[in-house]
Amino acid sequence: MSQSHFNQVFLTQRVSLLRTLERMVNNHSTAEDLLQETYLRVTRALSERTVEHLEPFVFQTARNLALDHLRARRIQSRTVVEDVPSEVIEGVASPLSTPEEAHQAAQLLERLSVSLSQLSARQQRIFILSRLHGCSYQEIAEELDVSLSTVQKELKLIMAICIGVADRLNRP
Numbered sequence: 001m002s003q004s005h006f007n008q009v010f011l012t013q014r015v016s017l018l019r020t021l022e023r024m025v026n027n028h029s030t031a032e033d034l035l036q037e038t039y040l041r042v043t044r045a046l047s048e049r050t051v052e053h054l055e056p057f058v059f060q061t062a063r064n065l066a067l068d069h070l071r072a073r074r075i076q077s078r079t080v081v082e083d084v085p086s087e088v089i090e091g092v093a094s095p096l097s098t099p100e101e102a103h104q105a106a107q108l109l110e111r112l113s114v115s116l117s118q119l120s121a122r123q124q125r126i127f128i129l130s131r132l133h134g135c136s137y138q139e140i141a142e143e144l145d146v147s148l149s150t151v152q153k154e155l156k157l158i159m160a161i162c163i164g165v166a167d168r169l170n171r172p
Contacts, residue, residue, distance in 0.1 A: 006046055009054050010039060017062050024066040034069060038062040075134035104169065111165045119158065122146075126154045 010017075017038065021031035038061050042051075051057045116127065125144060129135040130151075137155075141148045 003043065003046065006042060006054060006058075009058065010042070013055065013058065017059065020059070021062055021066050024063070025069055030069065031066075034062065034065045037065050041065070072134050108166060108169050111169060112162055115161050115165050116158075119161075123154050123158060126151055127158050130155055 014035070018031055018035055021034045022028055025031055025034065038058065041061050042058055045051065045057075045061075116124065119127065122144060126140055129140045129143065130137075135143070137148055137151045140146075140151045144151075
């Protein structure tokens with residue numbers, strides 16, 4: 001399968017791919033980004049192996065990228081909503097915050113950073129995999145070769161530390 005054949009298929013199906021992605025992610029700009037990523041991924045795949053049915057492969061690659069995007073967005077929103085009390089969320093500085101609010105937010109980030117740096121290497125890895133990379137508890141357990149219960153307990157402890165830091169900062 002040649003790159004020129006793929007380019008022809010891609011250009012022919014571009015509008016249809018873009019519409020599919022827009023329906024999935026509900027955002028034109030994001031759909032355009034995912035379309036570009038689809039092109040890059042398929043190009044890379046073609047350089048590594050032969051693809052017999054190119055058109056379905058291109059559409060499946062695009063759908064998978066859109067699903068990954070939606071999953072990451074869901075994990076990000078779940079992380080904020082489920083793990084942090086609403087009063088803490090409301091206390092985070094916004095672009096229109098007062099200098100005092102911005103200072104308090106900076107202090108919070110600094111103290112959280114200090115507290116998180118004092119965690120064990122495994123706890124830091126669990127936190128990073130969960131909150132920054134969006135990995136499930138099961139994925140973290142497998143990656144670190146620990147039990148699911150260990151991951152749950154460690155994250156509960158880490159979040160308690162974070163909430164404690166925020167509470168101490170908000171006390172008069």
